[in-house]
Amino acid sequence: MNSIKIVNETLHTKNHEVVHNDKVKITSTGGFAVYADSSPAPSSDSDDRQGWLWEKVTADASKFNYYMYGATGSSHPWTLGNLKSAHITCSIDNWQSGASAPFIVVHTVLTGSGDAGSFYHSRCAYTLNSSNHKIIAGEHINLYSGNKPNFKNENRSIPLETITSTGDCNDNEVIAYISVHSDSGALTGTKILVSEMGYNLNNEIYRSIKLVS
Numbered sequence: 507m508n509s510i511k512i513v514n515e516t517l518h519t520k521n522h523e524v525v526h527n528d529k530v531k532i533t534s535t536g537g538f539a540v541y542a543d544s545s546p547a548p549s550s551d552s553d554d555r556q557g558w559l560w561e562k563v564t565a566d567a568s569k570f571n572y573y574m575y576g577a578t579g580s581s582h583p584w585t586l587g588n589l590k591s592a593h594i595t596c597s598i599d600n601w602q603s604g605a606s607a608p609f610i611v612v613h614t615v616l617t618g619s620g621d622a623g624s625f626y627h628s629r630c631a632y633t634l635n636s637s638n639h640k641i642i643a644g645e646h647i648n649l650y651s652g653n654k655p656n657f658k659n660e661n662r663s664i665p666l667e668t669i670t671s672t673g674d675c676n677d678n679e680v681i682a683y684i685s686v687h688s689d690s691g692a693l694t695g696t697k698i699l700v701s702e703m704g705y706n707l708n709n710e711i712y713r714s715i716k717l718v719s
Contacts, residue, residue, distance in 0.1 A: 528704075529716040532558055540717075544570035548700075550719030555597070557701030558717045560688060567690040574703045574715055575684035577615065586614060586630065587677030588708040591652035594686050595661065599697035601643050605689040606696050609633040610651050610666060614679035622673030626682055630675045632666035639664050646701070655706065 530536045532548060541548055541558070545568045548558035560570045574592075577583070592610045600606065613626035621627045632651035634641075641647075648655075648663040657663060686703050688696065704714035 528713060529718050532717070532719045540572050540574070542571060542573060544572070551699060555699055555701070556716070556718065557596070557699045558719065559599075559697065559699045562688070562692055562694055562696040565694045569688045569690040569692070570686075570698075572686040572700060572703060572717075573683055574686065574713075575681065575705060577680065577682050583615075583680045584707050584711075585677060586612065586628075586675060586679050586681060589652065589681065589684070590706040590709055591650055591655055592632070592684055592705040593648060593650040593655050593657075593703065593714075594700060595646065595648050595657075595659065595702035597644055597646050597699040597701075598641055599644050599699060600695050601641050602693045602696060604634065604636040605692040606698075607634040607636065607641070608649065608686055608688050608698050608700065610649075611683075611685050611687055612681060613683045613685075614673075614675070615682045617679075620674065626673075628671065628673030628675040628679055631670040631672075633668045633670065634664065635667045638667065653706070655704075 530540050548560045551559045562568055594608055596608055598606055610632040612630045614628045617627050646661045648657050648661045649666055651666045684705055688698055700717055702716050706712050
């Protein structure tokens with residue numbers, strides 16, 4: 507995947523708070539790069555809620571993939587050990603099972619030795635343990651992996667507690683992509699609105715990307 511172009515709105519981070527310091531529009535070139543291989547493509551919400559709405563309309567393996575970080579074009583090789591947290595602000599509009607929830611995935615750069623996939627060395631997935639948390643359809647929530655960010659909203663914050671590693675997932679592996687996904691195994695009718703996503707790299711880079719239509 508090519509580097510992701512996202513418009514920067516310069517704001518300041520205080521006490522590690524999550525602030526909107528970037529945005530990407532669904533109809534822009536940057537937006538196309540962010541949702542890339544999603545099927546079907548996301549759309550704006552009919553009720554004018556902020557974010558990108560995705561709905562599964564056929565009984566197949568369709569899903570969305572929203573890329574919030576790509577290593578191409580960056581000057582520094584950030585590693586898994588540098589990733590302190592990643593987060594999603596979203597609404598799960600139709601809960602049918604644990605597969606209805608979005609999750610965060612980190613892929614690391616190919617090394618040519620022991621690679622677990624065709625385009626990555628390791629894949630680390632952070633998912634919701636729905637048996638530990640109550641989800642209300644249409645409620646805006648914050649989902650996060652790693653350290654809890656200091657969100658600047660009144661949403662409930664829920665950790666993505668289940669970690670599934672494919673490959674080594676060692677701290678010294680260089681991050682290739684950080685992305686948000688829906689589950690290809692979700693049932694038809696699954697609806698997810700994602701309004702924001704972001705990450706903290708080594709307590710140096712605090713980025714939060716607003717998805718706008």
